[in-house]
Amino acid sequence: MCYRMEQIIERYQKMTGTCIPEHDSREQLFGELAMLRKETLLLQSNMRRYTCEDMSPIPFEELDAIEQQLERSVNKVRDRKNQLLHQQLENLRRKERMLEEESSNMYRWIQEHRAALGYQQAAIEVKPAEHQQVLDQFPFCGEPSSVLQLSNITHQIDPYHLQLAQPSLQGSNV
Numbered sequence: 001m002c003y004r005m006e007q008i009i010e011r012y013q014k015m016t017g018t019c020i021p022e023h024d025s026r027e028q029l030f031g032e033l034a035m036l037r038k039e040t041l042l043l044q045s046n047m048r049r050y051t052c053e054d055m056s057p058i059p060f061e062e063l064d065a066i067e068q069q070l071e072r073s074v075n076k077v078r079d080r081k082n083q084l085l086h087q088q089l090e091n092l093r094r095k096e097r098m099l100e101e102e103s104s105n106m107y108r109w110i111q112e113h114r115a116a117l118g119y120q121q122a123a124i125e126v127k128p129a130e131h132q133q134v135l136d137q138f139p140f141c142g143e144p145s146s147v148l149q150l151s152n153i154t155h156q157i158d159p160y161h162l163q164l165a166q167p168s169l170q171g172s173n174v
Contacts, residue, residue, distance in 0.1 A: 049066065050066070
């Protein structure tokens, strides 16, 4: 079983191109640990500088560099903000144009329908006797007071008789 495990590890190392150390080197581990501590201290120091917690040991040149970096960052943020505001303004202008066009179309539609209603009213006023004659022929065209009133006029209207027709299948080859 131990032999089988060694084969698996060898195959893994060949496939990945890695080497698993057989013996841990304490010196190598302490070196890596010291390097990580040094890097961590440097990152913490930089964080304190950027948050202005510890500015006393920083020389003037470095303060000037930090100031320039912060100004560049602020300019980038300001440019992005202006870009977003410009996009929003363009979207609102586009929406305004669409709403104005829709409003104009609705106004034209209303004007056309007002003109049509005006023509109908004029026709009714010119020929009131004719209009009353049509209403007299169809008493339900007014506003019937009940469904029973509508049912009473069915005897006045000639019923339509529908007859279903089927195509002739004698002449076709089905």
